Amino acid sequence: MQKFITKSEKQTLALGEKLAHYFQGGEIIGLIGELGAGKTVLIKGMAKQLNINKTITSPTFVLMKVYSINNKQSIIENLVHVDAYRLNSGQDLIEIGLEDWLGKSNTITAIEWADRVKDILPKSKIIVKIKFGKKQNEREIKISNLKSLWKKDTNQ
Ligand SMILES: Nc1ncnc2c1ncn2[C@@H]1O[C@H](COP(=O)(O)OP(=O)(O)OP(=O)(O)O)[C@@H](O)[C@H]1O
Numbered sequence: 001m002q003k004f005i006t007k008s009e010k011q012t013l014a015l016g017e018k019l020a021h022y023f024q025g026g027e028i029i030g031l032i033g034e035l036g037a038g039k040t041v042l043i044k045g046m047a048k049q050l051n052i053n054k055t056i057t058s059p060t061f062v063l064m065k066v067y068s069i070n071n072k073q074s075i076i077e078n079l080v081h082v083d084a085y086r087l088n089s090g091q092d093l094i095e096i097g098l099e100d101w102l103g104k105s106n107t108i109t110a111i112e113w114a115d116r117v118k119d120i121l122p123k124s125k126i127i128v129k130i131k132f133g134k135k136q137n138e139r140e141i142k143i144s145n146l147k148s149l150w151k152k153d154t155n156q
């Protein structure tokens with residue numbers, strides 16, 4: 001587990017970019033944290049690093065949005081953004097076809113409120129827990145299983 005403190009939205013965006021820099025394809029990122037914690041902000045940072053120019057908005061009602069990525073240099077072709085806020089299990093996500101994307105080597109899947117759909121998530125996921133800090137714009141961001149992401153670095 002690795003812990004980060006961010007002091008502004010901008011810093012959380014930058015952390016999302018940094019994480020996404022290490023993506024190799026197939027990563028599943030489960031985000032846990034209260035309303036307004038910064039889950040979407042972190043995913044926006046990832047999207048920026050992945051070269052997605054579209055505005056990222058929480059798919060609260062549609063549950064899932066798929067952004068395709070046009071980058072011939074990368075094997076990552078899709079970012080799937082899921083919002084499980086209204087769910088009590090992952091069954092609804094199975095019904096709308098999430099399994100077609102989950103863990104695919106050309107796809108990154110980021111799931112807000114991942115604690116509500118634990119039943120369908122593999123062990124290999126990266127878990128991001130975001131908490132409000134003591135000061136207004138402060139956030140404590142704990143990331144588990146980061147080593148699997150950063151192995152690319154240690155291999156070099
Ligand atoms: N350090 C920070 N990191 C991220 N966001 C911050 C930070 N400080 C303040 N904010 C603000 O907190 C809010 C985070 O909103 P965001 O939509 O990312 O939350 P969320 O966790 O996705 O909530 P929801 O569960 O409603 O989807 C934004 O308004 C952002 O400007």
Ligand SMILES: [Mg+2]
Nearest residue numbers: 039040058112
């Ligand atoms: Mg959100």
